[in-house]
Amino acid sequence: MVPGSLIYRNNHKNYGNDISPQLHSHIPANHPRAESLLIRNMLVDGYKRGLVVSEGLIAHGRGEAFDYLLGEKTSNIAHIAIEAASSALMLARYPVISVNGNIAALCAKTVVELSHWIGARIEVNLFYRTLRRERIIKRELKCFGAKEILGMSLKSTAVIPELQSERRRVDPSGIMKADTVLVPLEDGDRTEALVKMGKTVVAIDLNPMSRTARSANITIVDNAIRALPKMIMTVKKLRGLKQEQREEIMKRIVKEFDNPKNLLESLSVMRENLA
Amino acid sequence: MVPGSLIYRNNHKNYGNDISPQLHSHIPANHPRAESLLIRNMLVDGYKRGLVVSEGLIAHGRGEAFDYLLGEKTSNIAHIAIEAASSALMLARYPVISVNGNIAALCAKTVVELSHWIGARIEVNLFYRTLRRERIIKRELKCFGAKEILGMSLKSTAVIPELQSERRRVDPSGIMKADTVLVPLEDGDRTEALVKMGKTVVAIDLNPMSRTARSANITIVDNAIRALPKMIMTVKKLRGLKQEQREEIMKRIVKEFDNPKNLLESLSVMRENLA
Numbered sequence: 001m002v003p004g005s006l007i008y009r010n011n012h013k014n015y016g017n018d019i020s021p022q023l024h025s026h027i028p029a030n031h032p033r034a035e036s037l038l039i040r041n042m043l044v045d046g047y048k049r050g051l052v053v054s055e056g057l058i059a060h061g062r063g064e065a066f067d068y069l070l071g072e073k074t075s076n077i078a079h080i081a082i083e084a085a086s087s088a089l090m091l092a093r094y095p096v097i098s099v100n101g102n103i104a105a106l107c108a109k110t111v112v113e114l115s116h117w118i119g120a121r122i123e124v125n126l127f128y129r130t131l132r133r134e135r136i137i138k139r140e141l142k143c144f145g146a147k148e149i150l151g152m153s154l155k156s157t158a159v160i161p162e163l164q165s166e167r168r169r170v171d172p173s174g175i176m177k178a179d180t181v182l183v184p185l186e187d188g189d190r191t192e193a194l195v196k197m198g199k200t201v202v203a204i205d206l207n208p209m210s211r212t213a214r215s216a217n218i219t220i221v222d223n224a225i226r227a228l229p230k231m232i233m234t235v236k237k238l239r240g241l242k243q244e245q246r247e248e249i250m251k252r253i254v255k256e257f258d259n260p261k262n263l264l265e266s267l268s269v270m271r272e273n274l275a
Numbered sequence: 276m277v278p279g280s281l282i283y284r285n286n287h288k289n290y291g292n293d294i295s296p297q298l299h300s301h302i303p304a305n306h307p308r309a310e311s312l313l314i315r316n317m318l319v320d321g322y323k324r325g326l327v328v329s330e331g332l333i334a335h336g337r338g339e340a341f342d343y344l345l346g347e348k349t350s351n352i353a354h355i356a357i358e359a360a361s362s363a364l365m366l367a368r369y370p371v372i373s374v375n376g377n378i379a380a381l382c383a384k385t386v387v388e389l390s391h392w393i394g395a396r397i398e399v400n401l402f403y404r405t406l407r408r409e410r411i412i413k414r415e416l417k418c419f420g421a422k423e424i425l426g427m428s429l430k431s432t433a434v435i436p437e438l439q440s441e442r443r444r445v446d447p448s449g450i451m452k453a454d455t456v457l458v459p460l461e462d463g464d465r466t467e468a469l470v471k472m473g474k475t476v477v478a479i480d481l482n483p484m485s486r487t488a489r490s491a492n493i494t495i496v497d498n499a500i501r502a503l504p505k506m507i508m509t510v511k512k513l514r515g516l517k518q519e520q521r522e523e524i525m526k527r528i529v530k531e532f533d534n535p536k537n538l539l540e541s542l543s544v545m546r547e548n549l550a
Contacts, residue, residue, distance in 0.1 A: 044329045054319045054332055061336020065482070267549055274546045
């Protein structure tokens with residue numbers, strides 16, 4: 001039982017089926033950092049296929065370093081945030097998952113599966129936006145069973161106030177309408193702007209000191225490739241609760257979650273690993 | 276005066292002339308992380324020009340995260356390592372600087388200038404080796420005044436024992452013959468192998484816990500883009516010492532340098548920044 005967790009019971013590694021075995025082939029299984037190298041290969045593969053941009057590769061490297069400090073596993077602290085995040089998304093009236101290139105390359109299948117379980121829309125949102133990239137990412141998500149992909153350029157006619165880049169453009173039927181937005185790998189500006197618009201923002205960010213981590217309502221300090229399958233498991237467990245208790249328990253989980261405290265505790269985990 | 280430093284007096288930022296102003300143009304000068312973004316742009320530019328590979332972009336991102344933990348400045352601890360490194364290279368009978376794609380993209384000018392000051396050969400050594408990439412990197416270094424570039428495929432007929440990848444191939448007139456090798460951004464396997472061959476290895480690595488950092492004789496825990504110009508400054512200062520004292524002082528600096536202690540102190544700097 002994870003300390004502080006209301007429903008979590010197991011902690012085994014689970015990457016869903018997002019990791020393709022064929023990408024695994026040339027990494028020796030006994031390599032001390034085989035998993036990290038495998039994920040890196042998936043991203044480089046996503047780069048070659050046009051989902052990921054060069055800046056996304058650099059961002060991934062930053063994540064790798066913070067994940068290394070986390071011991072490359074989901075901490076108990078992150079499990080608590082995962083429970084709060086899952087509850088918030090299940091309680092949402094209109095949840096939306098925002099997908100960028102790195103997430104599409106690493107977690108397309110899990111994102112689609114999670115969207116089914118929580119009844120969320122999926123919206124593509126790119127900092128480096130091109131019609132070609134949008135199309136490739138849309139195809140990737142559809143390939144894993146997504147019905148509808150929001151956020152395509154022609155339909156992204158709404159604008160997030162205060163933002164300057166292409167990321168300000170959002171879909172009126174997606175993020176603009178959402179009450180709760182899951183932003184795995186988001187930049188600080190946009191997270192702040194979404195919070196200012198009154199939305200509940202759930203972020204996944206390996207850097208507990210980032211502006212995204214600090215401004216989101218609920219921040220999961222974990223690798224998205226581990227956190228997303230764990231969110232699905234958590235959602236399934238929450239759905240297994242008796243209906244008359246479920247909403248009350250989920251509301252309590254969200255209410256009791258303290259993001260600044262959780263971030264400080266994740267920092268402590270990193271500090272201990274640096275010792 | 277840097278505590279513990281025998282010769283260091285100033286600590287101002289100095290990137291040599293490696294940062295091209297034209298790459299600076301679209302980053303707002305008041306951006307809190309303008310320097311980091313500027314360096315990132317140089318690397319992406321190097322990627323577009325064929326010097327850097329996708330794995331190099333990810334590796335750079337990892338470095339960015341550790342540099343963030345260092346506060347993006349050269350610590351006093353790193354200054355001590357820079358003095359020891361500069362002394363060791365000046366005392367060397369046959370020093371060689373190993374250059375990979377990222378270093379060529381970020382520090383070509385500084386590497387060439389340092390090689391002039393310490394009388395070192397420059398050898399290109401690539402994990403992802405192609406004739407085209409070698410040629411582009413060679414051209415980049417020559418463009419900044421390098422006379423001779425070692426390590427081209429046709430001449431790299433010597434082999435580092437125990438290594439499997441393309442990085443095992445070295446130039447018989449370069450790293451194979453060297454008594455002291457400067458390896459900015461090296462992988463752990465190769466650093467260990469070079470140390471086993473009896474060479475003095477000077478590494479620049481932002482991760483004080485990496486195998487490279489732990490196995491090198493002298494590790495500078497700093498961003499290479501800051502450390503290399505500081506090495507040039509240090510070499511100039513050492514050369515300014517009276518000739519009859521110089522060798523003795525440099526030997527003392529090298530002898531008194533304690534790499535494991537220095538790494539632990541760099542870890543402490545990071546831990547404090549995480550607090």
